[in-house]
Amino acid sequence: MPNPTAAMLVIGDEILSGRTRDSNAHHLAGQLTERGIDLREVRFIGDEMETITVVVRELSAKYEHVFTSGGIGPTHDDITADCIAAAFDAPIDVRDDARAILSAHYEARGIEMNEARLRMARIPQGATLIDNPVSAAPGFTLKNVHVMAGVPKIFEAMLASVLPGLSGGQKLLSRSVLLNRGEGDIAQTLRDLAESEPSVAIGSYPAWSGDGYQVNVVLRGSNAAALDRAVVALKHAFPEARE
Amino acid sequence: MPNPTAAMLVIGDEILSGRTRDSNAHHLAGQLTERGIDLREVRFIGDEMETITVVVRELSAKYEHVFTSGGIGPTHDDITADCIAAAFDAPIDVRDDARAILSAHYEARGIEMNEARLRMARIPQGATLIDNPVSAAPGFTLKNVHVMAGVPKIFEAMLASVLPGLSGGQKLLSRSVLLNRGEGDIAQTLRDLAESEPSVAIGSYPAWSGDGYQVNVVLRGSNAAALDRAVVALKHAFPEARE
Structure with a gap:
C-alpha cells in the first residue's frame, strides 16, 4: 500500500513579506517522514479569505491530510477558522467546549475574557478540538484538515497531539x-x-x-x-x- | 499602479523530506519586499517532472514573476531546466554560450568537462543566462520565470544579478x-x-x-x-x- 500523502499550508502575510521566517514546514516535514506520511507540497499564502478558502478546498481534495499553520489568534487578521468553515460550508460560531477551555485558562490566571479572546473559541461545526498545552486556545481538525497555530512552540505541541491519531505508512x-x-x-x-x-x-x-x-x-x-x-x-x- | 506580483517555487525532495531546511524563500521574501514586488505565494514541490511543469505554467500565468530554486545541477535528479522548457514548449539542448562559460571555468581549474557537467549547459531556447559567480553553471530566465540554483550561496548571488533588471513598485x-x-x-x-x-x-x-x-x-x-x-x-x- 502506498504511504498516506499530505500537504501543508503556511498562512500569514508576515512570512511572505520576509518579516518572519517560517520554521513549521521544516518541523512538519521531519515529523511526517518519521511516520511514513509523504509530504507532497507546501504552500505559503497571505491572510486573504478567498485565497485561503480556495487553496484549502484544493489541497483537501488532493491529499489525505492537510496541515495548516497560522491565523487562529484573537486579532482581526486571524481568519483561518472562518476560511476552513467556508471551504467546507460548515457553520461556525463560538463553541461551548472551546469556550470552557479558554474560560478555565483565563480565570486561573486572572485575565478577563473579552470579545477578542472569545474569537478563539470560534470552531466550525463538526470539528474535533486539538489540545494546546501552551496557551489553551485550541486548534481543530475538520475533515482531513488539521488547523494549528503559527507560533512554533504551539504548532509543535499541537502537532504532537495530532500525529499519534494518524495512520502512518512504511517508514523511509x-x-x-x-x-x-x-x-x-x-x-x-x-x-x-x-x-x-x-x-x-x-x-x-x-x-x-x-x-x-x-x-x-x-x-x-x-x-x-x-x-x-x-x-x-x-x-x-x-x-x-x-x- | 499596483506593485508587481511574484511567486516562488522551491524544488527538491530533500526539502519535503525534512532533510534540508530551505532558506531561499525567506531570503527572496525580504529582497522582494525591499524592491516593492509583492510575493504572493511560495510552493515547495518534489523532483517530479509532471508536477514541476504544471505548476510552473500555472504560476507563470498568474503572477508577473516566478522565481525557482533547485534542480539545476549535473545529476540525474536535476530536471528543472527540462521542466521549464516543457512548460513553455521550448526546445532545450546544450547551448554554446553556457558551454563556453563552463569550459572556461573547468579549464582554469584543471577539472575535466564530462557528460554530467555538460548537462548544466542545457538551456531552453530563448532564455537569457543568469550569472553564477560562485560555481559558473548559469541559471536562466525564460519568459517571466527566473531559474536559479538551490544552494543558498549560489541562489543569493544569482538573485542579486536578476533583481536590478526588474521594475519594482512602491516600497512598503x-x-x-x-x-x-x-x-x-x-x-x-x-x-x-x-x-x-x-x-x-x-x-x-x-x-x-x-x-x-x-x-x-x-x-x-x-x-x-x-x-x-x-x-x-x-x-x-x-x-x-x-x-
Whole structure:
C-alpha cells in the first residue's frame, strides 16, 4: 500500500513579506517522514479569505491530510477558522467546549475574557478540538484538515497531539555517504545506480568544505536490502566514501 | 499602479523530506519586499517532472514573476531546466554560450568537462543566462520565470544579478511597536485602528518574554502619513508602547 500523502499550508502575510521566517514546514516535514506520511507540497499564502478558502478546498481534495499553520489568534487578521468553515460550508460560531477551555485558562490566571479572546473559541461545526498545552486556545481538525497555530512552540505541541491519531505508512530508510569530489565527477555513477536500483531514491547535495568540493549522497527507500546494495556499489566506485 | 506580483517555487525532495531546511524563500521574501514586488505565494514541490511543469505554467500565468530554486545541477535528479522548457514548449539542448562559460571555468581549474557537467549547459531556447559567480553553471530566465540554483550561496548571488533588471513598485514602509500585553488585550483596538486607517496593514505577533506576554504590532503601508497617524493612535491607547 502506498504511504498516506499530505500537504501543508503556511498562512500569514508576515512570512511572505520576509518579516518572519517560517520554521513549521521544516518541523512538519521531519515529523511526517518519521511516520511514513509523504509530504507532497507546501504552500505559503497571505491572510486573504478567498485565497485561503480556495487553496484549502484544493489541497483537501488532493491529499489525505492537510496541515495548516497560522491565523487562529484573537486579532482581526486571524481568519483561518472562518476560511476552513467556508471551504467546507460548515457553520461556525463560538463553541461551548472551546469556550470552557479558554474560560478555565483565563480565570486561573486572572485575565478577563473579552470579545477578542472569545474569537478563539470560534470552531466550525463538526470539528474535533486539538489540545494546546501552551496557551489553551485550541486548534481543530475538520475533515482531513488539521488547523494549528503559527507560533512554533504551539504548532509543535499541537502537532504532537495530532500525529499519534494518524495512520502512518512504511517508514523511509535513509543512508548517507560523504564523498570528497565534485557532483560532476559522480553524476554518471549515480545515474547508473539509480537505474540498477529503481526502489532507491538517490539525491546528491554538494557543499564546499575548506579543502575543496564535497558531496553528500543520500539514498532513501523502504527496501533495506536494496539500500544496502546501493551503498556497497557506491563505496566500491568511490573507495574514499565515508558513511 | 499596483506593485508587481511574484511567486516562488522551491524544488527538491530533500526539502519535503525534512532533510534540508530551505532558506531561499525567506531570503527572496525580504529582497522582494525591499524592491516593492509583492510575493504572493511560495510552493515547495518534489523532483517530479509532471508536477514541476504544471505548476510552473500555472504560476507563470498568474503572477508577473516566478522565481525557482533547485534542480539545476549535473545529476540525474536535476530536471528543472527540462521542466521549464516543457512548460513553455521550448526546445532545450546544450547551448554554446553556457558551454563556453563552463569550459572556461573547468579549464582554469584543471577539472575535466564530462557528460554530467555538460548537462548544466542545457538551456531552453530563448532564455537569457543568469550569472553564477560562485560555481559558473548559469541559471536562466525564460519568459517571466527566473531559474536559479538551490544552494543558498549560489541562489543569493544569482538573485542579486536578476533583481536590478526588474521594475519594482512602491516600497512598503514598516513600523513596529512592542507592547507588554497579551494579544487578547489589544485586539479590539487593532481592529478599530485597521478600520480607521484602511491603507495600513496591521499585524500582531505574540511572544513570551521571561516577564510575561509581549506582542509586536507591525504596521505596513506605502502612505507614510497614515502610518504615522496609526502609530500615534497606538501609543495613545497603550502608553507603555515602545517603537
